[in-house]
Amino acid sequence: MPIKECKILTALQDVDGLADIQVYKQHGGYEALEKALKTMSPDDVITEVQESALAGRGGAWFSTGMKWSFMPKEPDGPSYLCVNCDESEPGTFKDRQLVNRNPHQLLEGVIIACYAIRARAAYIYIRGEMWEELEQMEQVIGQAKEAGYLGQNVLGTGVDIDVFTHPGAGAYICGEETGLMQSLEGKRAEPRVKPPFPAQKGIFDRPTTINNVQTISYVPHIVKNGASWFKEMGSERYPGSFIYCVSGHVKNPGIFELEIGGCTLREIIYECAGGIRDDNELKAVIPGGSSTPVLTADQLDIEMNPELWAIPGRGEFQGMFGTGGIIVMDDTTDMVDACLNLMNFYAHESCGQCTPCREGIPWVRDIVWRIAHGQGRPDDLDTLESVCNNVSPLLTPAMSTICLFGPSWSWPMLGFIKAFRSEFEAHIQKGAGVTTA
Ligand SMILES: Cc1cc2nc3c(=O)[nH]c(=O)nc-3n(C[C@H](O)[C@H](O)[C@H](O)COP(=O)(O)O)c2cc1C
Structure with missing residues (x-):
């Protein structure tokens, strides 16, 4: 049965002149x-x-x-x-x-x-x-x-x-x-x-x-x-609806207001957002905005109920629910490039106040850059993990920065390595022997 939207906030979104x-x-x-x-x-x-x-x-x-x-x-x-x-x-x-x-x-x-x-x-x-x-x-x-x-x-x-x-x-x-x-x-x-x-x-x-x-x-x-x-709507700890924004390699991107816990990630992608463009295979999903660790194609059946997720609900599912920004990537995506794209964003956005972000995120971005450009070194993944773990280990409350901007880039970076390590290793092996940076 198709998922029914649960329109509380978006019920009137198509009414003309609602700003009057x-x-x-x-x-x-x-x-x-x-x-x-x-x-x-x-x-x-x-x-x-x-x-x-x-x-x-x-x-x-x-x-x-x-x-x-x-x-x-x-x-x-x-x-x-x-x-x-x-x-x-x-x-x-x-x-x-x-x-x-x-x-x-x-x-x-x-x-x-x-x-x-x-x-x-x-x-x-x-x-x-x-x-x-x-x-x-x-x-x-x-x-x-x-x-x-x-x-x-x-x-x-x-x-x-x-x-x-x-x-x-x-x-x-x-x-x-x-x-x-x-x-x-x-x-x-x-x-x-x-x-x-x-x-x-x-x-x-x-x-x-x-x-x-x-x-x-x-x-x-x-x-x-x-x-x-x-x-009456949603889950016991997190009642009501939630607005998901689906973007990336889907046929029907947009916003969808759904009951919390009323569907799985797969249903949002394939039913609400129409599935993957050109009927390609799904490769990866960022579930709740760019700060949330990326998920793989075999993790789509998780219920969209924050209670079940490690963050915020301390649930068993090792993921972060986030802000509803679902970014879908198909099998044409190079995960190292996708990661570099995000790390470029975070390196640009550090406010520069705390050393772990000011120094850490440009360092991380530069390492991902050289891996993406065939100049990766054998110990690069260890260095990336070490830098990120010193800022905030994946899905833990420990952090060395004043605000959550630190985990906002160290978690997705660690998430990319955890989910797509072999792809990073393949890039490094391909570029072995040409390290210059
Ligand atoms: C780097 C960073 C960026 C954030 N950006 C936003 C934002 O654009 N909008 C927002 O509502 N909360 C944002 N937050 C979360 C806010 O700090 C805060 O938790 C939120 O506004 C509280 O509102 P709520 O209790 O209604 O969720 C951001 C947090 C961080 C660490």
């Missing part, structure tokens, strides 16, 4: 906001979100309600919400779609979240290249303000909430939550040491919550329909 507040309202828009502000206390909203077990969709899958509960109940000054729409992870393009197709859904979630965590203002940090989405978001904010959903005395309840957009500074690290905070303050996006955590000391040294676009977009639906409705 009137059209959004015709489809039930802002009813959740009215419900939250007029019939629920901020703590009621946090409890509802906590009971729904909504987990962050930015990659870490941390409980959203719990994160919100860390914010001060009686703040002695302004608190803030930051919405992460930097979306620079190769293979991931769901948040852009949500902002593009249903911007009021996000804004309604932002206003409710601000109310719940007692934030005076929210910043929607949008990747700089998404300037159309940024302009549209500003128009949408203007409409909501005019309708009384934003600004001073929202809906006559005495609550003041402002929402601002902020264009991203053009680097992958701006999406890391503390890098994002630095960037919002006008500084280089060099991640901060935690603790203190953002809820204690975030932007402008004030308590701050940072959430992904998809996470916040669920909030109106949970408030409107209740936590138990949300928990």
Whole structure:
């Protein structure tokens, strides 16, 4: 039986003119906001979100309600919400779609979240290249303000909430939550040491919550329909739906919103995305954005339920679930070239603050480059493994960098060697005797 999409966030994606507040309202828009502000206390909203077990969709899958509960109940000054729409992870393009197709859904979630965590203002940090989405978001904010959903005395309840957009500074690290905070303050996006955590000391040294676009977009639906409705879908620990972005060598690339745990990786690739181009053989899959270790063709029957994966669920399957960015490669792909492509990206994106990344990733990239160009040396794979293990061993919490950028390149590098070692060895053997670099 074909997989049924589970459309919560994408249900209205084909409705024309949804960026117009009137059209959004015709489809039930802002009813959740009215419900939250007029019939629920901020703590009621946090409890509802906590009971729904909504987990962050930015990659870490941390409980959203719990994160919100860390914010001060009686703040002695302004608190803030930051919405992460930097979306620079190769293979991931769901948040852009949500902002593009249903911007009021996000804004309604932002206003409710601000109310719940007692934030005076929210910043929607949008990747700089998404300037159309940024302009549209500003128009949408203007409409909501005019309708009384934003600004001073929202809906006559005495609550003041402002929402601002902020264009991203053009680097992958701006999406890391503390890098994002630095960037919002006008500084280089060099991640901060935690603790203190953002809820204690975030932007402008004030308590701050940072959430992904998809996470916040669920909030109106949970408030409107209740936590138990949300928990009817998905798995016990990770209820609801998830938006997968499928790209690469498939016939029908795109985004697909599916129930969590409702299908396997194979079904997403072959049913939703139409299978492999030219009916070639599938060779490899990056399951959840470029930071997740690559899988081989015999690992496709794993259920798409984060509980079963080592990261985040501590499950038995030795993989990382990630952000839904499924990159498919067919049997025409040279895995060393594919790996080099990714390592070039990471070498370009190191913020340079910590030595293991600043020195490690260009070193790793250079080694992969020489293997790809027939100049590999017999001990290159040992060196690659040693460098990566010193940054963060595969799928372990140990790391020698301030932020998760280190594991973001050392894990995929180790994953490529683990899954396709013989291909790396063949390149090295082919080039033996011509080492010059
Ligand atoms: C290098 C790096 C880049 C990241 N980029 C993003 C991003 O573009 N968008 C995002 O939502 N989270 C990104 N994250 C994760 C954030 O640090 C943070 O966990 C997330 O925004 C929290 O939101 P959530 O709890 O709703 O998932 C990135 C993390 C790292 C280490």
